Each structure stands twice: as C-alpha cells, then as structure tokens.
Amino acid sequence: MNTYADSARPLLMRLFVNRDAAVLLLLAVVVLYSMAAVPFFSNDITLYFLLLDLTPILLIALPMTLVIITGEIDLSVASTVALSSVLFGVLHRDGVPILLAAVLALLTGALAGAFNGFLVTKVGLPSLAVTIGTLALYRGIAVGLLGTTAITEWPEGWTDLAKAKIGESMVPLVLIPIVVLSVLFAILLHFTTFGRGVYAIGLSKEAARFSGVNVDRTKVVLFTLSGLVSALAGIYFTLRYGSARGDNATGLELQVIAAVLLGGVSIFGGKGAIPGVLGGVLLIGVIASALRLADYSANVIQILTGVLLIASVVAPSLLGWIGATRQRKVKSSRK
C-alpha cells in the first residue's frame, strides 16, 4: 500500500508563496505606504469613494475571472453596462415601476451575455471576435435608444441607496452585495464541480469533454452570468451618478480585464483565483486613488496601471527564469 503526501511543498509555502498571496501582500504594502505618505489617504472618506468608484469593476471582475479561466474573454461588458443603464432609464422615464424596470434591465443583460455564449459555443466563433462585435452592437443600441441625451430624473430614495453608508460608519452599503457576490462566485469557482470543470476547460478542453464536462453549457452559463452582473453594475452606475446615458462606462472592460490579470488570472486560461482578483481590483484602485490625492495627473495613473499590468504578466516567467538560474549556480558550485 502506497502512501502519498498531500503536497510536495510544505503547507506554509503553499499558503504564502503563490500569486494570490503576492497580490494581497503588494496591496497591503501600497495601502500602508499611502496611509503614511499621502495626505488625506487615511481619511475614511477616501475609502468610501474608493469603494463606490470600484464597485462596477469589482462586480464585473467576478464573472470575468471565470470566463478568462476557461480560456475565453468578454469584451462586451462595458457596453452591456451602458445598454442596461439606458434601458433602465428609458423604462423608468416611460412610467414602468422602477423595480420592474431594474428586473427587465437585468434580464436584458443576461440575454446579451447568453447571445455571446451562443455565438461562441454553437456557432463556434472565437470569443475575442464575438465580443468585439457585441461591444459595438450593444453600445450602438444603447446610444441609439437615447441619442446624446441623458435621463437624470431619479427618485431620491434610489440614488441615495447607491451612496448609502452602513450605519454611522463611512463604509458604503454596496459593500454588502459585493461581499455576498464575491463569496458566491468564490464558492462556485473553488468549491463546486462546476468550478472544477471551469479550470479543466481552461487547461484542456478536450480532456474536460472526455471527463464528462459539458463544455458548451459551462461557457453559455458563464457568458450569461457575465451579462447579468454587468447589467447589475449598469443599474448601480445609473443610480450612483443619477444618469442613464449611452456612453456610460466607456472603456470599463479594459479596466476590468487589467485588474483580473493583475490578480493572477492567466490570460491563457486554467489559472487564477477569486481572492487574488479582488486584490488586483483593489490594488489598481488604491494606486489610482493615492496618485490622485498626491496630485498626479490621470495620464500618470494610466501609465502606471499599464506598467503594473505588463509586470504582472511578465513576473511569472521572470521568476521561473531566476529559479532556474539559481538552481544551475547551486549545482555548478557543488561540483
């Protein structure tokens, strides 16, 4: 009878030497440094606005993580945000009860996502091409519905809700749905057979199929979730700024994808985890916020985000190379 260790690496190594831990550690360092060095950063109002601003990215990053782990991508998320925002506005303007309008906007988002999934799985087109197409399509519909006008008449109770705080604290109320959704997505990815299938598809679609994973259905579900959560972000976006417009959230998809990749998800699929992604989103947000408070211009923030992203993609191969070199040196010194 053979016995097998759980792992070739000690438990502490496994827990603390990995991508997620690295991202979270970097986040902690940046937060501590900013609190010490950047004026006003440690005010609770900073945290409050940081979280309000990051909410759409945090939300959409969750399904995006799963989509990218299967080796696909969804570039249409920001357009879906705009589409649902505009639809929410138009329905509200035309007298549909606001709750029903929200539900219809969510359904539209889910439908938009399912359409992506259909094109990717049943028609067999690459998701990059499909979602570039629907990026233009959904944005086009959104702008077409409202033109350059905006719907800004919203009941105050609703817009206040988007900016509400928990009790007397400066912690925004939206943190609660974010935490709930994060936990749900983390469970889905890390503790269900569905999640195991997601990883398997990303690593080897064929082997997944031969193990009884329904590849097409998994992808349709993920694209639908991506559309649904984007629509939720669209409703939040509308209420937070009190404005439904066709050009809402333009370019948001790139921020989401950048954060997800920074959070340790492999663009080639198969690797990544929810905690790291949350860390990645917060890291980008904290850096941007600290730089803004320190009076750097938006360009600098963008350049730094780009550099970070490239560094995060390059880092794993760089680490591998350093490891290999060190091993070689150890060996030659032994001779």
Place this chain on the structure above:
Amino acid sequence: MTGTDGPALVLRDVAKSFGSVVALRAATLAVDAGSIHALVGENGAGKSTLVKIISGLHRRDGGEFLLEGRSVDFRSTAESKAAGIAVIYQEPTLFPDLSVTENIFMGRQPTGRWGRIDRRAMNTEAHALFEQLGVQIDPDRPAEGLSIADQQIIEIAKAISLQARVLIMDEPTAALSGNEVERLMTVARTLRDSGCAVVFISHRFDEVFELCDTITVMRDGSYVSTDPVDQVDVDDVVRRLVGREVGDLYPKQPSEIGDVVLEVKGLTSLGLFSDVDLTVRSGEIVGLAGLVGAGRSEVAQAIFGVDSYNAGTVHVDGRPVPARNPVKAMEMGIALVPEDRRRHGLVLEEDISRNITSATRRSLSHGGLIWSALERRSARQWASRLEVKASALDTLGGTLSGGNQQKVVLAKWLSTEPRVLIIDEPTRGIDVGTKSEVHRLLSTLAQEGLGILMISSELPEVLGMADRVVVLSEGHVTAELGRDEATPEAVMHAATSSQREHA
C-alpha cells in the same frame, strides 16, 4: 560494413537532474557510424532525457559527450543540428500550408541572384532526396494531409539534406501501420549503409531485433548493457529492462462470463463506420482489432457519447443509453480510457488528485460542494490501488511517465465503478513492466465481473487478452472470432479485407 567506422557518438556516465529529480545517473551510449543502435528502457528510464541532451535541448550536469571524437556541449538545438545531429520525433511538426519541398528547406532556401529563392534548385534536390531514400512523395504537394509516416520521411529528408551524421529516431513507429514501419526500416537501412549512425528508440522488440545491429539497455537513468543483437534474445532484454523476471506477458486468467452488459446495434456514423454490432458480457474481454484508421476509436467515442452517430442503439444492462451524452453514459456505467492520454485522458497541468477525481466529482460532492480533502481521500485510495508512482498528490499529471499517466487515467475511470470499461490502446507507449501490470489488472477486473472492450493495434495483446475478437475494417465488422479461432492470420485477414468482398 556494420560497425567498422568507429564510434560517431559517445556518451559516458552522463548525469542530469531537474531540481531534486534525478533523470540520469550514469547514462552511457556509444554508437558506431554505419550502424543502427537500439536504445531501450522502460518509460522513465531516461531515454528521452538522453535524447534531449544529445539534441541540445538540455545540458548535462556531468559526464562525457563526444561527437566524432571531439567533446561537445550543445547549448541549443541549432548547435546540435549544425554539428550534424538530427532527431526524428514520433509526431513531426511541419508547416501544413507549405509544400513538402518548402518544408524541407525551411529557413535555408537556396537563393539565386538578389536573394531570390531558387525554386528549381530546391525541387531538384527534393526529388534527389526522395530518390535516395527510395520513397514516393510528391515534393510539390502541401504538407497538410500527409500521414505521420510521410511526415517522418520528410523530416528524415531534411536531416539528410543537412548532412546529418547522427540520426536519432524517438519511437518513430508508435503511430505507424505495418507497411509504413517496413518503409521506415528500409529508409533507416539506407542511411546506415551510407555511413550514418542511427539511434532507434522503440518499445516494440520485434522491430528492434529485425532492424538494429546493437542494443543498449537503460534502467532508472543508468546504463545496463550493450550487446550485438544476435547475442541476446527478447527475454534477456526484458529481464534487464525491468531488473526482474517477467513471467507471462499476458496473464489473462479465465473468468466466469455472465450476462450481456453492453449491447451495440447497427451503430452508424456517416463516413466513419456503419452498422456496427457488438456485445460485451460481464467478465468478458472483447478485443476490437483492425488497422489504424479502421474506425475503432471512433466507435468507442460514439458509444461513450463524446461523438455523435447517425443511426443505431447502445444499451447497458438492457437500458438504452442516450446519444451524445457522456455524463449519462458515465452514470449508466460506461467508462472510456481514451487512446490519446495526454490530450483526452488527463489534464496535464492538473495534479494527480484532481485528475483521478475528475470523473467522480459529482458523487464526491456533498450538497453540490466539493472540498480538496474529499478529492484527496478518494484519489489516495485509487492511486494506491493502482500503484501510481508519485510521492505527492499534487504532482502534476504532465510530469509523470507514460505508464504512470495511464495508471492515473485508469484510476480515474475505475473509481466511477463502471459496468463496462472501454479501453483504447491500453499499453501504447508504456514500458514492459507497467504493461504487464496493466494486463494483470484488466484480467483481474474481468474476473470481478467487469465487461471490457479493448481496442489494440498490438496483435499479441489482443490474442493474449481477449476472450473474443471483433475485427473492424474500413468501418465495418468483418469478423467475430472466439478465443480459439483468433489466430494472427485470421485477424489480419479480416482486418485487411475490404468491404467489397463482404457486400
């Protein structure tokens, strides 16, 4: 003129480790010019690592490496190529859209005035190369659609045009059919007679003994022996390979044959196979024989539901199995160990634990949730039942040897507790020791009442293991033979008979 030109290639006490894993301890290989030298060893014995050192993919940690008497240390495959070493792999990688000629001269096209590619010179040389090798391939056709055998020939032609003095063939015959193997052997002999040193790596001893002049055996990363082939026999070699006596290579034990578990009727998939009838009883091993391309794997994949079919029915224990629904097929007790284990059998970048449990996750989960601890418990149990050689459950599937990968795939499917096991090429690319372990296991499983449908291209395996042999030819069942009727001649006759004779 065998072995008279002195050693072209010498490796002595070569060592190589990857981290803490020692791949080679003291590998030794001396190949004479103008001879064909067999290199045999179990999977994991270090043959591939040795080849990678010779080809410049890896650098050795210690030992000597002499090429035509000069000490060399290649840092890249380009350096080894320039020095006259060529490696032919099991599955060559050509540019499918380019012509055969363009593939041969990729990156070093002969040029005329102003750097224009001289197509005429290229064509003339390509024709001359194929003539020299005695093969008929149209140099102008695109590489796309060429058989693996032809692709290997093109790689060889490329090597010759590069004036390679040492040619290494790494399991070149694993994916070839009978005639193709013959042709490859003829080419290898032509090269030997022109003074090349040829290294031939294969698990098929009949080929080794037919083709090679000398045979070197490796075990556990070390050199065991080198002998002229006429001074050893298969038993000697097998004994040295495994370091122990191997009794019967095919220890099929008689088992009690019960009711029909799998019944396939009139299964048809246009262009692949038609009107296939099959039954497998519990405790029975049914061999599905035929040539490569006869449609055997396609039938298996249709039964399991990963591929669709146009007509026909599949029943397990008398209950109909829906088409194209592997999940349902698994639930009803069908398991498929696929032919291509690296692509279909396991996820190379996932660990042993997740690979073994990948087919049983649904039953392992509680209330829809699954924990790594549950997976590890099940994986540990099945890995130890099949004696998978690994120290930890988070060892990645891709780092295991072929035999151990096959054990992981078997563990994965046996853990589903199937009623019928379809196993496609159970021992392809697996070393002798593990091979007989797999055979013993299949035999035991049959005795425990499992129905087994075994696809195999190795005739001795089919004849040794199967209670009944069904032969496919061009997608049609051309014979069904009982254990007593199944002679090599009968099976080969049915496998090569064309459908027209039966229509």
